[in-house]
Amino acid sequence: MxxxxxxxxxxxxxxxxxxxxxxxxxxxxxxxxxxxxxxxxxxxxxxxxxxxxxxxxxxxxxxxxxxxxxxxxxxxxxxxxRPQLGTGGALETAAVEEHRRAFEDYVRKGETTNLSRLEAKALAVSTNSGADGGYLVPPETERAVISALKDISPIRAIASVRQVSGSVYKKPFATTGFATGWVAETATRSQTTTPTLAELSFPTMELYAMPAATATLLDDSAVNIDEWIAEEVRDTFAQQEGTAFVSGDGSNKPKGFLDYTKVADGSWSWGNIGFIKTGVDGAFPAAGPDKLIDLVYTLKAGYRAGGTFVFNRGTQAAIRKMKDEDGHYIWQPASAAGEPSLLLGYPVVESEDMPTIAVDSFSVAFGDFRRGYLIVDRVGIRVLRDPYSSKPYVLFYTTKRVGGGVQDFNAIKLLKFEE
Structure with missing residues (x-):
């Protein structure tokens, strides 16, 4: 922006x-x-x-x-x-409050004793902790960052999200199912076969942000440190995530849905993303809405029910001008603040990481992203305080681990701007 x-x-x-x-x-x-x-x-x-x-x-x-x-x-x-952070209250447990106070001492003054003791007590120390990898932020701060990411990261808002404690999440799926069918009440039943299973793997990669603070800010007791860190890192995290979930190549980052092999929908097979063509190089055809309708119906009915359009602002500008055969605009504004706009009755998500319309571009995606794309968050956001590298500023090297990839190749289809 x-x-x-x-x-x-x-x-x-x-x-x-x-x-x-x-x-x-x-x-x-x-x-x-x-x-x-x-x-x-x-x-x-x-x-x-x-x-x-x-x-x-x-x-x-x-x-x-x-x-x-x-x-x-x-x-x-x-x-x-959005709830306020660090307000304490009767519902906040003594352990969480103690962690928050210890974390604030670390951020403001560099005091590590209490945090080290708490993490050791909770068996939370790993080979990437303490002076080498920083310390875990309080749970409420982590929740605030993840919640904010969902609000401002386009794909995270519509995809499935799973939290894990390990570095890799593996999901089995059946390539062949059990034998099944109709049979008479007294007829012989054929023996069922064992399904053939394969496995999808979603490794988590390290994502970092490095906000800087002045000594004046850290000394100001009126500044809520938890909120400051959450606000400083969430936009950076959201921007990097948004790009990776769309076009990431899977190397030290999540694999975006546009990075998978794309095939004409008539030749679609598992492991690929299906597409249809506009019939015009680098543009919508004169009957633009027709191709968008065709795209919707490339999905099976069970997926269409949860369908969402994804494209960037430039593509949305082109689509806003379109009308159906009765003269009605096919793009409709949201019914309330915070709600998505609608296209052909389906929600629209604007992602600036989607390609701009050009010859052979895949500029429009439609699908049930909750079933189609999986985001994996490793529990724990860590902060390492660095008062030395950029004096007089104090840097806060903040990391989280996240992965992502397509989990159901039936659920996402693309529109290719090609004749």
Missing amino acids: TDNTDLETQRLETKAGGNVGAAFEEFMRAFEAYKDTNDERLADLERRSAADPLIDDKLARLDRALDETKRVADRLAIKAQ
């Missing part, structure tokens, strides 16, 4: 006054203005077979405004739902 985009987001948040309802109303006004301008563009095309450049420019501005107002409304909705 660019600095200009951040400034525009801040301006819109200020204009909304932190009110989710006001921000969402602004989004709906932007959508109505967008529809009116696009209708004007389509009418101009019918009259003159060419669009007015001024109308195109206005439509592009409204398209950007639509994205920004939706982003602001969603961000305010998430903020309103």
Whole structure:
């Protein structure tokens, strides 16, 4: 996200006054203005077979405004739902509170005695702990980071997520099943066969962020250290994860769903991702909605029920202009802040890591990602305090281990922009 985009987001948040309802109303006004301008563009095309450049420019501005107002409304909705960290209270156990205080002493002052004692007591020390690998953050801080990642990491929000304590998660699946069928009440039953099993492996890889703090910030008792660390690392983690889950090559990072072998859906087999073509190089055909409908119906009914579209902002801008044969827009705005927009009745997730529309690009994905893509989180986020490398700043080398890959190759299909 660019600095200009951040400034525009801040301006819109200020204009909304932190009110989710006001921000969402602004989004709906932007959508109505967008529809009116696009209708004007389509009418101009019918009259003159060419669009007015001024109308195109206005439509592009409204398209950007639509994205920004939706982003602001969603961000305010998430903020309103996010719990505060480190507030203590009756529900916080003595052990968790002790860990939090020890962790705060470590972050603020570099004091390790209490944390070392607690981790040794909990049998949580490994070969990657202590002075070499840092110390585990309190459980509430880890929950806050993971929760925030789900809010802002597009694929994590729609995929399956499993926590593990080891470095690799292995999932068996059957390549052939038990013999089965219908039989008369007294007829002879054939002996069932043993299923043939194979195994999918999802190794976890180390992801890191390194926020820096001043001595003034660490000395300020009013600063909630748990919240500061969670806020500093979550955007970095989310950006790196988002790219890996889409296009990661599996080398020291998760394997993205676009990195698997892709085959025409008519020749699909397990282990590959199926696709259909638009029929036009680097563009949607004139009957654009038809190919999106075809993409939806490449999935079996059981997967369509949980289907979600995934594409980037540029592709969404092209799709927003499309209408069905009855003149209705196929893209519809969210019904409330924090909810996804809809395309052909299915949720839309915007991921800037999806390819921009070009010749032979796979710019649109559709599928049941909860069944299709698995994210594996190893329990524990670690922090190593480094006051020496960048004096006068204190660095906090923060790591988590995460893996990912396709777990059901039936569940995800792609649209290829090729003739």
